[in-house]
Amino acid sequence: MIELLCHPGIGPTVEGEALVAKDGFSARYDLDRVKGVFSRPQHALAGESYVGKVLVLDTAKGGVASAWMLHEMKSRGIIPAAILFNTANTILAQGAALADLTMCDRFADGDVTTLIRTGDHVRVDPAKGHVTILNR
Amino acid sequence: MKLSNVEEAMLAGELGEPRRWAMDHMIKVGTMFDAADFVEVTQAHMMADPESIGPAGLELVEQMARHPEAERRVAIPMITDPRGVDLNHYRPLGQTEEMAEIERRFIAACGELGIMMTNTCINYQTILPPVHGEHVAFGDTGVVIYSNSVLGARSNFEGGPSALAAGLTGRTPRYGLHLDERRLATRRFVVRHQPEGLTGWGALGAVIGQKSGSYWAVPVIEGIERQPGSDEMKHFGAAMASYGSTPLFHIVGVTTEAPTLAAVGGDKLPAEEIGAEDLAALQARFGAKGDPVDVVVFAAPQLSLVEMNQVAALCDGRSLHPDTAMIVCTSPSVFADALRLGLVGRIEATGAKVLEGTCFYNQYAREIGEANGWKRLLSNSAKIVNILGGYGYQPALASMEHCIESACTGRIVQ
Numbered sequence: 001m002i003e004l005l006c007h008p009g010i011g012p013t014v015e016g017e018a019l020v021a022k023d024g025f026s027a028r029y030d031l032d033r034v035k036g037v038f039s040r041p042q043h044a045l046a047g048e049s050y051v052g053k054v055l056v057l058d059t060a061k062g063g064v065a066s067a068w069m070l071h072e073m074k075s076r077g078i079i080p081a082a083i084l085f086n087t088a089n090t091i092l093a094q095g096a097a098l099a100d101l102t103m104c105d106r107f108a109d110g111d112v113t114t115l116i117r118t119g120d121h122v123r124v125d126p127a128k129g130h131v132t133i134l135n136r
Numbered sequence: 137m138k139l140s141n142v143e144e145a146m147l148a149g150e151l152g153e154p155r156r157w158a159m160d161h162m163i164k165v166g167t168m169f170d171a172a173d174f175v176e177v178t179q180a181h182m183m184a185d186p187e188s189i190g191p192a193g194l195e196l197v198e199q200m201a202r203h204p205e206a207e208r209r210v211a212i213p214m215i216t217d218p219r220g221v222d223l224n225h226y227r228p229l230g231q232t233e234e235m236a237e238i239e240r241r242f243i244a245a246c247g248e249l250g251i252m253m254t255n256t257c258i259n260y261q262t263i264l265p266p267v268h269g270e271h272v273a274f275g276d277t278g279v280v281i282y283s284n285s286v287l288g289a290r291s292n293f294e295g296g297p298s299a300l301a302a303g304l305t306g307r308t309p310r311y312g313l314h315l316d317e318r319r320l321a322t323r324r325f326v327v328r329h330q331p332e333g334l335t336g337w338g339a340l341g342a343v344i345g346q347k348s349g350s351y352w353a354v355p356v357i358e359g360i361e362r363q364p365g366s367d368e369m370k371h372f373g374a375a376m377a378s379y380g381s382t383p384l385f386h387i388v389g390v391t392t393e394a395p396t397l398a399a400v401g402g403d404k405l406p407a408e409e410i411g412a413e414d415l416a417a418l419q420a421r422f423g424a425k426g427d428p429v430d431v432v433v434f435a436a437p438q439l440s441l442v443e444m445n446q447v448a449a450l451c452d453g454r455s456l457h458p459d460t461a462m463i464v465c466t467s468p469s470v471f472a473d474a475l476r477l478g479l480v481g482r483i484e485a486t487g488a489k490v491l492e493g494t495c496f497y498n499q500y501a502r503e504i505g506e507a508n509g510w511k512r513l514l515s516n517s518a519k520i521v522n523i524l525g526g527y528g529y530q531p532a533l534a535s536m537e538h539c540i541e542s543a544c545t546g547r548i549v550q
Contacts, residue, residue, distance in 0.1 A: 008163055008167070009168055010165075010168055024381075027524045028188070028497075028523065028526070029523055029525075030526055031524070031526070032157075032502075032526075036250075039526050039527075039528070040525050040526035041525060042525065043526075053331075057183075058349065059349065059351075059381070059401055060383050061379065061380075062277075062295065062381060062523070063183075063276070063277045063293075063377070063523075064183045064275045064276060064277060064293055064294070064295045064377065065183065065185070065187075065188040065292075065295075065498065066295065067183075067295020067296055067297055067298065068183075068184065068188040068189045068190070068193050068295065068296050068297065069188050069190075071190075071196075071297070072188065072189060072190030072192050072193055073191060074192070075190065075191070075192030078196075080294055087350055087351070087352060087549045088163070088168070089293065089350075089351035089352075089381050090169070090292045090293045090294070090298075090312060090351065091163050091293050091381075093164075093168045093169065094161075094165050094294070094295040094298040095295060095297075096159065096296055097161050097164040097165050097168075097297075098297040099422075117475050131304070136286070
């Protein structure tokens with residue numbers, strides 16, 4: 001197991017499979033929220049399903065819509081299990097708070113998009129600011 | 137977070153469930169960003185289009201609207217960002233009754249909360265611009281970056297739920313841009329190629345936003361040789377916020393907090409140059425010269441009365457190509473003036489449509505694109521061409537003059 005420390009975040013403790021890219025995140029700009037896939041052609045995860053995944057991305061991008069959209073996505077169950085960022089922004093944190101979605105940022109050991117690999121099984125404890133890679 | 141007596145009372149539910157919800161929401165967010173306490177705000181501005189809120193967001197606000205009047209009314213003046221459905225013109229766009237019904241119900245719920253439906257993302261040009269040092273809770277990234285940068289007000293990006301929480305309580309967690317130290321420059325750019333027109337300013341904003349790339353980056357810009365106007369700053373800021381998620385910039389000698397480079401700490405930063413090649417690279421991403429164009433859009437941000445007048449002048453004596461549509465989005469207050477001044481009639485005489493209180497990208501852009509067969513989209517807004525790629529469009533960027541020429545010839549002029 002590998003234990004990573006981050007800033008305490010928002011939401012419940014969850015486990016899931018990681019989907020990682022050194023790219024940004026905006027629910028409005030990047031997602032087909034009906035199909036549950038990244039839809040912006042330029043996004044590093046274009047075509048990938050985000051449903052139930054622990055998304056690991058660099059930073060929050062785009063506008064304010066994500067603050068409502070995470071809650072709307074949660075209501076339909078088409079949502080990631082958690083989102084980890086190097087740096088979140090206010091909108092994604094507000095969206096996580098409304099949706100009760102797990103979100104953390106600011107990792108002590110450096111770039112989270114290299115610390116965690118796609119396919120890793122991770123547990124996120126936002127209250128403590130702990131992320132555990134369970135398979136390594 | 138340290139709470140005052142009234143904040144403790146709100147959190148305990150003594151002032152009703154809506155204010156308890158609001159405090160709980162803001163404490164979660166404030167804790168993530170290490171806010172020490174709350175700061176009082178004078179206005180709130182809420183983004184809440186029906187596509188973003190969905191049935192779940194509608195239900196949340198309708199539940200609040202069922203509480204007694206004393207518990208549900210907002211505590212400070214609260215206004216709204218553009219809607220997603222122009223209730224006077226939605227069926228022709230392919231929007232459904234279901235979409236319109238979410239809109240109608242949400243507007244009714246907002247009325248119960250005492251929210252003024254201004255439906256605008258240019259409130260800083262049309263409603264009540266904040267002043268230097270005023271703490272506010274604004275939504276819409278374009279509104280926030282303009283208010284912070286040009287006017288010197290203090291706001292974080294507040295999504296709809298947080299703006300609503302601020303409206304209900306008259307406060308917001310004190311973090312981010314409410315703090316002096318977060319407003320100092322972190323990147324220094326020297327512009328070597330002067331921007332021209334609204335699209336040129338938008339492209340420059342996009343380049344700086346891309347290079348800055350984070351909510352916590354504050355660019356300071358030198359080398360601007362001509363004092364820009366409000367619409368130019370509007371496109372510049374909206375694009376920067378869209379490409380970079382940046383909420384504040386300084387231009388030395390132009391914006392409120394940067395009379396000098398040193399005033400924002402820029403003298404201690406290494407200078408990065410931005411030249412014609414940077415702008416050309418951005419514009420090349422949205423190049424499509426000679427291609428057929430399905431829809432030309434003026435929006436993001438909504439047009440000021442001055443922009444409406446410019447579009448109307450370019451439309452005089454012209455007609456749209458039969459295979460090309462044109463949509464113009466403005467605020468209800470500008471729409472009323474533009475109607476009175478004959479501008480709406482002159483624009484619509486071409487076959488175009490002026491929409492009131494909406495903005496193209498937050499009005500179910502994917503669904504209306506599919507309903508109308510719109511794929512190739514042209515706009516003078518660097519912001520909207522950034523957004524709409526994810527909605528299935530092939531967006532292209534051109535000046536206002538070239539957009540209207542393209543709409544009339546059916547082929548993209550750049």
